[in-house]
Structure formats: C-alpha cells, structure tokens
Amino acid sequence: MTDTTDEPRPGMSRRRLLGWTGAGAALAGVGAVAGYSAADTDPPPDPSGGVVPFRDVHQAGIITPAQDRLHFVALDLTTVDRAAIVSLLRRWTTAAERMTAGAEAAPGGAVNRNPEAPPSDTGEALGLPASALTITFGIGGSLLDKLGIPRPPELADLPPFQLDTLDPALSGGDLCLQACANDPQVAVHAVRNLVRTGFGTTSVRWSQLGFGRTSSTSAAQQTHRNLFGFKDGTNNLKAEDTALLEEQVWVPPAQGPAWLTGGTYLVARRIRMHVETWDRTSLAEQESLTGRTKGEGAPIGQAREFDIPNLGPGSPIAEDAHIRLASAQNNGGARILRRGYNFVDGSDGLGHLNAGLFFLAFMQDPRRQFVPMQSQLARNDKMMEYIRHTGSAVFAVPPGLREGAYWGQSLLEG
Ligand SMILES: C=CC1=C(C)c2cc3[nH]c(cc4nc(cc5[nH]c(cc1n2)c(C)c5CCC(=O)O)C(CCC(=O)O)=C4C)c(C)c3C=C
Numbered sequence: 001m002t003d004t005t006d007e008p009r010p011g012m013s014r015r016r017l018l019g020w021t022g023a024g025a026a027l028a029g030v031g032a033v034a035g036y037s038a039a040d041t042d043p044p045p046d047p048s049g050g051v052v053p054f055r056d057v058h059q060a061g062i063i064t065p066a067q068d069r070l071h072f073v074a075l076d077l078t079t080v081d082r083a084a085i086v087s088l089l090r091r092w093t094t095a096a097e098r099m100t101a102g103a104e105a106a107p108g109g110a111v112n113r114n115p116e117a118p119p120s121d122t123g124e125a126l127g128l129p130a131s132a133l134t135i136t137f138g139i140g141g142s143l144l145d146k147l148g149i150p151r152p153p154e155l156a157d158l159p160p161f162q163l164d165t166l167d168p169a170l171s172g173g174d175l176c177l178q179a180c181a182n183d184p185q186v187a188v189h190a191v192r193n194l195v196r197t198g199f200g201t202t203s204v205r206w207s208q209l210g211f212g213r214t215s216s217t218s219a220a221q222q223t224h225r226n227l228f229g230f231k232d233g234t235n236n237l238k239a240e241d242t243a244l245l246e247e248q249v250w251v252p253p254a255q256g257p258a259w260l261t262g263g264t265y266l267v268a269r270r271i272r273m274h275v276e277t278w279d280r281t282s283l284a285e286q287e288s289l290t291g292r293t294k295g296e297g298a299p300i301g302q303a304r305e306f307d308i309p310n311l312g313p314g315s316p317i318a319e320d321a322h323i324r325l326a327s328a329q330n331n332g333g334a335r336i337l338r339r340g341y342n343f344v345d346g347s348d349g350l351g352h353l354n355a356g357l358f359f360l361a362f363m364q365d366p367r368r369q370f371v372p373m374q375s376q377l378a379r380n381d382k383m384m385e386y387i388r389h390t391g392s393a394v395f396a397v398p399p400g401l402r403e404g405a406y407w408g409q410s411l412l413e414g
C-alpha cells in the first residue's frame, strides 16, 4: 500500500464506506467465503468481524461479542503534570478511534510522511482489516492517589486471598488498555502504538497476550473452552441481559462518582493453571470439581449445556464444585461479566507450560461481587489445587465517549 494518509485499512470498514462493489467476487474467488457468488446482492459475512463503533453509551470491549485475541497492558504515569496527562489522553483517544476504524494510528501513517523522521504508525497492521478491534480504557486507584483525587470506595485495593501468590511485577497499574481483536497482529499493533504515544508520560508496568476467548458475552456466540478443556462462559452475563447488566455491571447515577456513571469496574487476575497435574486427573474428578460435564458442558445431573444447575437439596453437584461456589445463589445474588482469555507464556524452565487463564471480569462493585466470590473459591474450591493467582489489578472503566470527548475527560475536567 502506498497511499496511507487517512484511509481505513481494507476490510469491512472500507467496504462499508464505499458500498459493496466487486470485492465479493474477489473474496469468493480465493474461497474466503464458501458458497458466496458475485451475483448475490448481500455481502458475505466478514470473517474479520468488521468495525466496532468506538463512541457509544458504554465503552466497546465490555459487552461487545468477545473477540478471539487480546493484548492487555497496564501502565504507570511517569509524571503528575496534568497538562501532559490530558495531552496524552487526547492523543490516545484520537489514535484509538482511528485504529478501531481500521486506519493507521496517525495521519501520515507508516510510509507516507517525511523519510527523515520515524513513521507515525509502526506499520505491522498495514493491509489488515479492522478485525473488530476494541480498545477499552481503565483507571487504577494509584492514578487517583497520585493526582490527589479521592478514590471511589469501590476502587479499594483487593484484599489478600488464601493461596494468592501474586507477583507485584504482574499486578496493579495507574492505567490499563484492553485491546481485543480477531487478529492478534491488530491487537498488538494497537497496544504498541498507544504505548509508543505514551513515551515520556507513561511506562509499561506489565502486559498480557491472550487467545481463545474463554467467555462468551453474547447469546449468539458459541461457548469457547479454557485450557482445562471445559466450556467456559456458559452461565455468564450476556449482552442481551440488559436488566441484569444495569443491576450488576453498569455504575448507576446514585452510586457515584459522576465521572463513572454508566461505567464499570474491571478486575484482572492472571491465573496460572497447572495443566500437567490436571491432565493426570480422571475425567470423573475433573467434572466433579467443575460441576459440569466436559463434553457438553451440562451441569452435573443434567443433559444440555444451558440447562439450569440444580443447586438445591439433593443436588448431584458437589459442595466444593466450582460452579456451586461461584454461583449467584452462593454469593448473595452477585454476578459478574467474565471476559477472560487463555494464555501460554512459554514454559517455566521446569518442564511445565506457563499457561493459564487471564481472568477479566466487569462489575458494578468489586467489594460486593468479586471479593466474596473469590473468598469462597480461594477457601473451598477444589480447583484451587490446580491453579494459582499470580497477578491482580482493579480498574475503574469510565462510560463511553460522546462525539469530541477524550478518555478521562469527565475525571480530569468534570
Ligand atoms: C472470582 C471469580 C472467578 C474466578 C477467579 C474463576 C476462575 C476460573 N474459572 C474456571 C472455569 C470455569 N468457571 C465456570 C463458571 C464460573 N466461574 C465464575 C467465577 C470465577 N471463575 C462464575 C461466576 C461462574 C458461573 C457460575 C454459575 O453461576 O454457574 C465454569 C463453568 C461454565 C460457565 O458457566 O462459565 C468453568 C469451566 C477456571 C478454569 C478458572 C481459573 C483458572
């Protein structure tokens, strides 16, 4: 590609902008869309997922149908100069909006500006479609402390939980950026360019790549599997559950603070899964401690994945089964919107995969929802024999942006 000024990358975004012309024939010609012929009037489904709107009531990347890939980064401020922070947040917002539309991070892009200067985009997403990229922005309690802004009580640090083996180098952060896309290169490109833009104002604290979304966040999505081989996300909150989302996920006006109304809180936990030990465990034991069957994902005692678990008297689900301990019934009605990803970060030098679940969950109040749930699990969940929490962070996730607004504006100017 030579002219890269302000154009979206090819893919759904360009086709939407230009209308559907002859591109379908080209796609069908290379067999990308089975069964589609150029004579059809409707475009075939775009396998990349197209463009997710950047500006909406809530930030994208929360109830957006979970994409396949993740690049998550936590950053620390290297300055408390408000003007510098505002300037960065403005530039981040512009770049993020451009990239989610399939464009390069900045006008001029990777190859079309001054040959004597570094390009304004790093270039590895040139020619790739938008791939349903979403970039979700969050604020850590430590940022508010540094700027002398009172923390909402919901943003208190999480208490220590039994068996926690948290690594401070994989925990905390003043800010976070969650990039999700159906192409890993698109997610990595987004984070890399935002991190680069932050140079001088922020530095990377830790980051995590993920694949194979472990949670479905829409009823239309098939349930993926975690690295224990079980369907994960069956009984998740879904985008379609609007009343439950109001009750459990979005911050209501009465809760405060005003800059978070319509936003949410994000709990991130890096959970190492000892897959080698798990793989030596019998199928019956795996199913019993999960509380669901491995193949269908049905609650123990039932036949189909979406059958309601019987947790009442005479239930065949073990007292220490994961789904019983994590259930709303066992946690005063609390539910969470899970949006985690599998990870394999190489091996640990001792012959084991350094693998696990990067657990991400959105909720209205971590103290009412995540804390009791994780306390139960840490104390009683039999699955704890096979897992260890190695990283932890909590972020306030502001609401979506109206036209012209930038990330964090309601906090810094509200
Ligand atoms: C504190 C919250 C949770 C942590 C941490 C957590 C870790 C974790 N979970 C699995 C695998 C499964 N979890 C499942 C269900 C489930 N898990 C949580 C919460 C946490 N999980 C909830 C709220 C639920 C739903 C419970 C219910 O009401 O039914 C399932 C079953 C399928 C599903 O509904 O998603 C699996 C499988 C792992 C492997 C893991 C840590 C590595």
Ligand SMILES: [Fe+2]
Pocket: 322, 326
């Ligand atoms: Fe779980």
